[in-house]
Amino acid sequence: MFKNLIFDWSGTLVDDIGPTLEATNSVFVRHGKTPLEREEFRRLFRLPYGEFYEEHLPGVPLGDLENHFRQAFAESTVPVTVLPHAREKLEWCHERKIRCFVLTSMDRATFEKQLDELELQRFFEATYSGVLDKRNVIGQVLSNHSLAASETAFLGDMVHDVITAKHGGVSSVALLTGYTHHDVLAAAEPDWMVEDLLAMRMMMNAYKRPDHE
Numbered sequence: 466m467f468k469n470l471i472f473d474w475s476g477t478l479v480d481d482i483g484p485t486l487e488a489t490n491s492v493f494v495r496h497g498k499t500p501l502e503r504e505e506f507r508r509l510f511r512l513p514y515g516e517f518y519e520e521h522l523p524g525v526p527l528g529d530l531e532n533h534f535r536q537a538f539a540e541s542t543v544p545v546t547v548l549p550h551a552r553e554k555l556e557w558c559h560e561r562k563i564r565c566f567v568l569t570s571m572d573r574a575t576f577e578k579q580l581d582e583l584e585l586q587r588f589f590e591a592t593y594s595g596v597l598d599k600r601n602v603i604g605q606v607l608s609n610h611s612l613a614a615s616e617t618a619f620l621g622d623m624v625h626d627v628i629t630a631k632h633g634g635v636s637s638v639a640l641l642t643g644y645t646h647h648d649v650l651a652a653a654e655p656d657w658m659v660e661d662l663l664a665m666r667m668m669m670n671a672y673k674r675p676d677h678e
């Protein structure tokens with residue numbers, strides 16, 4: 466089925482909700498807001514994150530929020546880990562020569578650090594980080610690497626990822642491993658909705674063409 470997969474990062478390949486929540490709450494408390502509980506955060510947080518902050522901390526310059534967030538994120542002692550089945554999924558793609566890419570909002574320095582520490586670099590042909598609105602870049606990813614939209618899927622855990630996939634004309638795969646509740650994601654009407662990357666691998670195996678084709 467798909468020859469190319471574009472992955473979101475947080476909540477799709479890695480679990481960084483712990484330090485993200487800690488850093489978000491650090492920003493909230495600094496500006497006099499009550500910290501969010503984990504499930505409350507999963508219900509409220511959305512991309513582009515500028516809109517999320519404008520809603521909850523109106524009028525505070527985004528640059529200030531970003532600086533504080535990044536510092537708090539870097540200081541967090543909650544570990545960032547590779548999500549279950551993510552590495553196996555990437556190995557599976559590598560063996561089948563399915564081309565893999567990353568498109569993430571995470572700032573470049575933090576992303577590159579995680580990519581290196583988690584030893585995932587070798588799986589990706591190219592990565593795009595620090596992308597505030599992924600709709601503005603998805604077309605560029607397709608054209609830069611000559612990817613046919615009909616052979617490509619964008620996998621992510623947030624509504625913005627589904628919207629981005631539709632915007633780019635690629636298949637949208639919504640994963641339930643990350644930041645967004647099932648009902649919120651379902652309302653965005655992704656082409657596929659899967660529990661995790663093991664389910665995605667099984668789905669792609671089921672759709673595998675016979676060898677003679």
Ligand SMILES: [Mg+2]
Pocket residue numbers: 473474475476477621622623643644
């Ligand atoms: Mg994500």
